[in-house]
Every structure is written in C-alpha cells, then in structure tokens.
Amino acid sequence: MIRIEKERIDEFIRALMETWSVYAPARDGKNTLFAPVEDPAGIDHGIFNTDKSPKEIFFPHSEVLFEFEGGEIKKVERDARPIAVWGLRGCDARSLRLLDKVFGSAWQKPDNDMFEDPYWKEKYDDSIIFGTACNEPRSTCFCNWFGAGPHDGAGMDVKVVDTGEAFILDPVSEKGKKYIGSLKGWAEATKKDVTKMKAAAKEADKAMGEVFGMDGIQEKMADLFLKPVWNDIGAKCVNCGACAFICSTCHCFDVQDEGKKGKKGKRIRIWDTCMFPIFTMEASGHNPRDMSKDRLRQRFMHKFSYFINNYDEHLCTGCGRCVIVCPVNLDIREVVREVMACEA
Amino acid sequence: MSNTYIPIQMKVERIEIEDPDKALRTFDLVFVNEEDKKNFEYMPGQFCEWSLLGLGESPFGIASSPTETDFLRFTVSRTGSVTNEIHYLREGDTIGIRGPMGNWYPVEKFKGGNVVIIGGGFAFTTLRSLIVYMLEHRKDYGDITVIYGARAPELFIYKDEISEWQKRDDIDIQLTIDNPAEGWDGRTGFVPTVTKEIAPSTENTWVVVCGPPIMIKFTLPVLSELKFADDRIYTSLERRMKCGIGKCGRCNIGSKYICIDGPVFSLAELKKIPEAF
Structure with a gap:
C-alpha cells in the first residue's frame, strides 16, 4: 500500500500517462462522465459515481468494426496504448467484469476464440483499473444487495481510498501489485492511514440501505413469466430505454452500415436496447416481443434470471443510475x- | 485472435429462381480464398450471416450439405431491405458471409434410427441439407420419410431435386399442397393434417420439423398425439439476429440464444422456455 498526498496526485497521474491512455471522471457541462485525461489538473476527484456509465471506455456507444471501400475491408487502428482508468467506483468495476464475461470470454464455447469479442479484448485485457472506494454512498446505491460494499475492491486492480489528506493505493489484483511494486518515490501507507481507511469503510457501510435478499430470484422470475405481475410492473414504463443506455451492465448492440453499397463506408456497432420494439422486429413484420410488458420483462429477466443461468451472476451491480434517470x-x-413478494 | 465480425469473401456462382413470383432465389456461392474454404466446416442445420458491405447483414440457413464440397447453397426470400438487394445480385458478384454459426441437427444421434422430416414452404433449406447429408450416408439411417407442404405446386423449392428423390426407393417423399390444383395428383391438406394421416411409427424414430411458425405450432401437438416423445422431436427456430455469436443480445428465447444454443432445439428443451412459443 502506498500513500499519495493529495497535492502530489497530478504527479502520479502524469507518470501513469507516460505509458497508459488514462480515463478519469470529468465534467461535460452539467453531466459527469469518464473522459480521456489530457491534463491531470483537469480531473475532478470529487465526482461521485458519474452520470454516464464508464462502460463506454471499453464498449463505446458507437464503435467502428471495420471500414470498407468497394469490396475491400480495412481494420481501424486504435490508440495502441493500454487503458488505465482512474476513479472507477466499485459497482462499475464489477460491471466491467460482468461485461468481460460476455465479450471477453468464450464462456459458452470454451477454447473457441470465434466467440471472443476482439474489440473488447484489445481494450480491456491490457487495462489497469484504479477504483475509488465510496466514502459517502448515495440513497440510490445498492451494491450491498449483490454481496459487495462501498469499499469492496472486486474488479479493481488497485483500490484507492481517500483519507482526506491523501489517497491510499491498495493493490488488489496481481496486475495491481506488480504496478504498485514497480513504483518508486512514494511512501508506504502509515498505521494511521490504515486506521482511517478502516473507519471510512465502516462509516460507508453504515450509510448503505438494508440488504434485500434475492436468493432464488432466477427461478422465481421464470415461474412468473406468464403472470400478470409484469403488466402491473410495466404499466407505467414508456419504453424510453434510458435505463438501458445509462446502465453499466446493459450491453445489447445493433450493427449498422454507414455509407453506400460499393463505395466507402464503415460497419459500426451501436448500443441498442430490448426496450425498443424494433429490437426484435423481424422483416416479415412479426415481433416476438410485441407488447411493452414483454420488453420490460425481458430486461429484468436478463438481469436477474437469464444471466444467472448463463454466467452465475446477476447482471446488475447496484449502481443506481437507472433509478435516477427513469422518467x-x-x-x-x-x-x-415486487417480484420476490409475488406468489407464482 | 480471430475476428468473427469480419466476413469472408464468396462469389455468386449460380442463381436459380424458385417460384413464379421470383420472390425466392437460390444462390450457390463459392469461396474466393482457398484458405477460407479449408477452414469452413459445417453440419446440416447451421446458418451464416450474409454480409453486404454498405447494406448490412441477414442470417440464412445453409441449404447445401457438407458432403457437397464445392459450393454453399442458400435460398433467400425477398422480404426486407437486405434480402431485396440480395435479389439484385448477379452471377459473378462477390459478397461476404460470416459463419458457419449455431448448432445442427443431431445426425450422429439419429444414426441407426428412422427419420421423419416435416417441412413447409421455403423453410425447406436446412432440411434439404439434412436430406442430402443422410442420403450420402444412407446406410447409417433407417427409413427416411419426408412430408413437405406448400401452398401451391409451384411454391415447392428444389423441385427438380425432389423429383429425383421421388424416383428413389430408399426415401419416401410425401408432398402436399393446401388446396387442390389442376394437374396435381399428390396429397392436399395442411402439413399437420397430412402428418396425422400418414401417422409415421414412433418406433426408433426421430422427427425434424421446420417451417413457418404457424405450421410448427400445429404440427407439434399432432406429433405428441402420435406419441412421439418430446426429446425425439427437433425443430429449428428463427429470431432477428445481429452478431451471431451470443453477444448482441437480441435473439434470445429465455436464457438461450438462437445463434449459439440453437437454432436447433428439441421440443423437450423448448418446453422449458415459455418465451419459445
């Protein structure tokens, strides 16, 4: 564990920028998001969980898969430097790990790299995640429902704790240990720092709402598939998709071509959501998820039933963004x- | 690392119009690069994404059999924007495909058993692949019965080939059209009804059903009535698709993705997924 006095943090980030392409919380007008760092002085270390989810660092809102000219396909070169993320919150760090299960692995088809997503892997595999522990969780935070907590380091390479006068860098993964071990010129964290960290973690835990037991939710939801509870829950949903676009784990995408046939153009993938009717609309006009409630049910079942069946985890980390943006x-x-209280 | 999003190049070698409305066209594609040909191994029931640069992609079942090594065959119905453009293709044009994708009809499991194949309309594509494959490995299988229905005689696809099969004594071809038509001396009636009339024996028999959703919906209960077990009945499903590798999240039925867990499912599997019906 090393300690970085706050007045020296720019120095630390600048050193990081020598080898890494660094992303950190920033302001864009009224909104907060993760942006590439050009000047460490511009990082706002006071930003809590950003309005926009950091998934876009590794899975951009729209990403060029390749360019074409006539029949020729050209791969797009990206910044070859590995990515470092500074200031990622625990919920988001775990979200990236969930997305890595989808994009980064051939989980469904072991040993077959046809099922790995090269665009995700080229960014995430070599990245280093500096996560910031949350000292003051918000009322919308519910990471503790998923076995995590505001000071949990899962999904991070290095956990960063703000003790007021300094940032304490606590390596979590092997990659994090290696990086911290390679640094020179930083003091070790003191006993006093450790005491402060412990106290902050305790305070943060206290600020969290009560844990709601979700055991068996995947079977419960499956049993309720055809029940009217979805009509009740979905009655007020307007299918705007804001929840999915702001979500740190929603990852459905569309693939579209820009440009003209036989000319120059590019194939891009763009975030999409199961909330939109056209998501499943077939060329014949048939739509397997015709009703608003069918689509709402799909989103929640993907998170709390299907994803558990396929990847053994909830597809939600309790970041609370959807709670904030839902109109x-x-x-x-x-x-x-409501689902857990419903009789099947 | 391989990149599944990059299509391989194919040349359109032969085009055949299958119906009087010219809404169904069969395309035989050949590999432009020898290397791609070597790497492309598939089984009956799998599909490919056709990839037209500047237009987009659409998934189609492979109608050729892996035993036909020189070409890949597809039959495309003109329905949406991509399929419309596909119909404008000419022999000699180059297109991209990605694949093969998905699972396949369990031809290994079928070995030593009788196989009943029930198809409707132009969804006969992967069934053709299956039939050609089994005929090529004829001694591995018992009786092969094909029940194939179309609205009218001219709407059957692969008519010449079916005529050839009708001449063989090692495959039973039962064609049916919805309503009587001039010059038609075969069966009339919808596929479910005709299946009930033919009433194939369940003895050591597997069934494969593929056709329009409405046909599948009414044929499955008939098969159950005939006492076929759920794990002996296979069907192939379709959904809107994009990536084809289980990432983009749109072709799921419950926890299963049609593109990687399917498109072939047994009725036993589907009964566990309420969204499948």
Missing part, C-alpha cells in the same frame, strides 16, 4: 421486491 420513477429495487 416514470420505475425503481429497479421495487421491481425486485
């Missing part, structure tokens, strides 16, 4: 409570 106040925690 009709559809709270994912209420959905879970």
Whole structure:
C-alpha cells in the first residue's frame, strides 16, 4: 500500500500517462462522465459515481468494426496504448467484469476464440483499473444487495481510498501489485492511514440501505413469466430505454452500415436496447416481443434470471443510475421486491 | 485472435429462381480464398450471416450439405431491405458471409434410427441439407420419410431435386399442397393434417420439423398425439439476429440464444422456455 498526498496526485497521474491512455471522471457541462485525461489538473476527484456509465471506455456507444471501400475491408487502428482508468467506483468495476464475461470470454464455447469479442479484448485485457472506494454512498446505491460494499475492491486492480489528506493505493489484483511494486518515490501507507481507511469503510457501510435478499430470484422470475405481475410492473414504463443506455451492465448492440453499397463506408456497432420494439422486429413484420410488458420483462429477466443461468451472476451491480434517470420513477429495487413478494 | 465480425469473401456462382413470383432465389456461392474454404466446416442445420458491405447483414440457413464440397447453397426470400438487394445480385458478384454459426441437427444421434422430416414452404433449406447429408450416408439411417407442404405446386423449392428423390426407393417423399390444383395428383391438406394421416411409427424414430411458425405450432401437438416423445422431436427456430455469436443480445428465447444454443432445439428443451412459443 502506498500513500499519495493529495497535492502530489497530478504527479502520479502524469507518470501513469507516460505509458497508459488514462480515463478519469470529468465534467461535460452539467453531466459527469469518464473522459480521456489530457491534463491531470483537469480531473475532478470529487465526482461521485458519474452520470454516464464508464462502460463506454471499453464498449463505446458507437464503435467502428471495420471500414470498407468497394469490396475491400480495412481494420481501424486504435490508440495502441493500454487503458488505465482512474476513479472507477466499485459497482462499475464489477460491471466491467460482468461485461468481460460476455465479450471477453468464450464462456459458452470454451477454447473457441470465434466467440471472443476482439474489440473488447484489445481494450480491456491490457487495462489497469484504479477504483475509488465510496466514502459517502448515495440513497440510490445498492451494491450491498449483490454481496459487495462501498469499499469492496472486486474488479479493481488497485483500490484507492481517500483519507482526506491523501489517497491510499491498495493493490488488489496481481496486475495491481506488480504496478504498485514497480513504483518508486512514494511512501508506504502509515498505521494511521490504515486506521482511517478502516473507519471510512465502516462509516460507508453504515450509510448503505438494508440488504434485500434475492436468493432464488432466477427461478422465481421464470415461474412468473406468464403472470400478470409484469403488466402491473410495466404499466407505467414508456419504453424510453434510458435505463438501458445509462446502465453499466446493459450491453445489447445493433450493427449498422454507414455509407453506400460499393463505395466507402464503415460497419459500426451501436448500443441498442430490448426496450425498443424494433429490437426484435423481424422483416416479415412479426415481433416476438410485441407488447411493452414483454420488453420490460425481458430486461429484468436478463438481469436477474437469464444471466444467472448463463454466467452465475446477476447482471446488475447496484449502481443506481437507472433509478435516477427513469422518467416514470420505475425503481429497479421495487421491481425486485415486487417480484420476490409475488406468489407464482 | 480471430475476428468473427469480419466476413469472408464468396462469389455468386449460380442463381436459380424458385417460384413464379421470383420472390425466392437460390444462390450457390463459392469461396474466393482457398484458405477460407479449408477452414469452413459445417453440419446440416447451421446458418451464416450474409454480409453486404454498405447494406448490412441477414442470417440464412445453409441449404447445401457438407458432403457437397464445392459450393454453399442458400435460398433467400425477398422480404426486407437486405434480402431485396440480395435479389439484385448477379452471377459473378462477390459478397461476404460470416459463419458457419449455431448448432445442427443431431445426425450422429439419429444414426441407426428412422427419420421423419416435416417441412413447409421455403423453410425447406436446412432440411434439404439434412436430406442430402443422410442420403450420402444412407446406410447409417433407417427409413427416411419426408412430408413437405406448400401452398401451391409451384411454391415447392428444389423441385427438380425432389423429383429425383421421388424416383428413389430408399426415401419416401410425401408432398402436399393446401388446396387442390389442376394437374396435381399428390396429397392436399395442411402439413399437420397430412402428418396425422400418414401417422409415421414412433418406433426408433426421430422427427425434424421446420417451417413457418404457424405450421410448427400445429404440427407439434399432432406429433405428441402420435406419441412421439418430446426429446425425439427437433425443430429449428428463427429470431432477428445481429452478431451471431451470443453477444448482441437480441435473439434470445429465455436464457438461450438462437445463434449459439440453437437454432436447433428439441421440443423437450423448448418446453422449458415459455418465451419459445
């Protein structure tokens, strides 16, 4: 564990920028997001969980898969430097790990790299994640529902704790240990720092809401598939898709071509969501998820039933963004409570 | 690391119009690069994404059999924007494909058993692949019965080939059209009804059903009535697709993705997924 006095943090980031392409929380007008760092002085270390989810660092809103000219296909070169993320919160660090299960692995088809996503892997595999422990969780935070907590280091390479006067860098993964071990010129964290860290973690835990037990939710949801509970829950949903676009784990995408046939153009993938009717609309006009409630059910079942069946985890880390942006106040925690309270 | 999103190049070698409305065209594609040909191994029931640069992609079942090594065959119905452009293709044009994708009809499991193949309309593509494959490995299988229905006699696809099969004594071809038509001396009636009339024996028999959703929906209960077990009945499903490798998230039925867990499912598997029906 090393300690970086706050007035020297720019120095640390600048050193990081020598080999890494660094992303950190930034302001874009009224919104907060993760942006490439050009000047460490511009990093706002006070930003809590960013409005926009950091998934876009590794899975951009729109990403060029390749360019073409006539019949020729050209791969697009990207910044070859590995990515370092500074200031990622625990929920988001775990979200990236969930996305890595989808994109980074051939989980469904072991040993077959046809099922690995090269665009994700070229960014995420070599990345280093500096996560910031949350000292003051918000009312919308519910990471503790998923066995995590505001000071949990899962999914991070290095956990960073703000003790007021300094950042304490606590390596979590092998990659993190190696990086911290390679640094020179930084003091070890003191006993006093460790005491402060412990106290901060305790305070943060206290600020979290009560844990809601979700055991068996995947079977419960499956049993309720055809039940009217989805009509009740979905009645006010307007299918705007804001929840999915802001979500740190939603990862459905569309593939579209830009440009003209036989000319210059590019194939891009763009975020998409199961909330939109066209998502599953077939060329014949048939739509297997015709009704608003069918689509709402799909989103929640993907998170709390299907993903568990396929990857043994919930596809939600309790970041609370969807709770904040939903225009009709559809709270994912209420959905879970309602489902768990429903008789199959 | 391989990149599944990059299509391989194919040349359109032969085009055949299958119906009087010219809404169904069969395309035989050949590999432009020898290396791609070597790497492309598939089984009956698998599909490819056709990839037209500047237009987009659409998934189609492979109608050729892996035993036909010189070409890949597809039959495309003109329905949406991509398929419309596909119909404008001419012999000699180059296109991209990605694949093969998905699972396949369990031809290994079928070995030593009788196989009943039930198809409807132009969904006969992967069934053709299966039939050609089994005929090529004829001694591995018992009786092969094909029940194939179309709205009218001219709407059967692969008519010449079916005529050839009708001449053989090692495959039973039962064609049916919806309503009587002039010059048609075969069966009339919908596929489910005709299946009930033919009533194939369940004895050591596997069934493969592929056709329009409405045909599948009414044929499955008939098969159950005939006492076929759920794990002896296979069907092939379709959904809107993009990536074809289980990432983009749109072709799922419940926890299963049609593109990687399917498109072939047994009725036993489907009964566990309420969204499948």
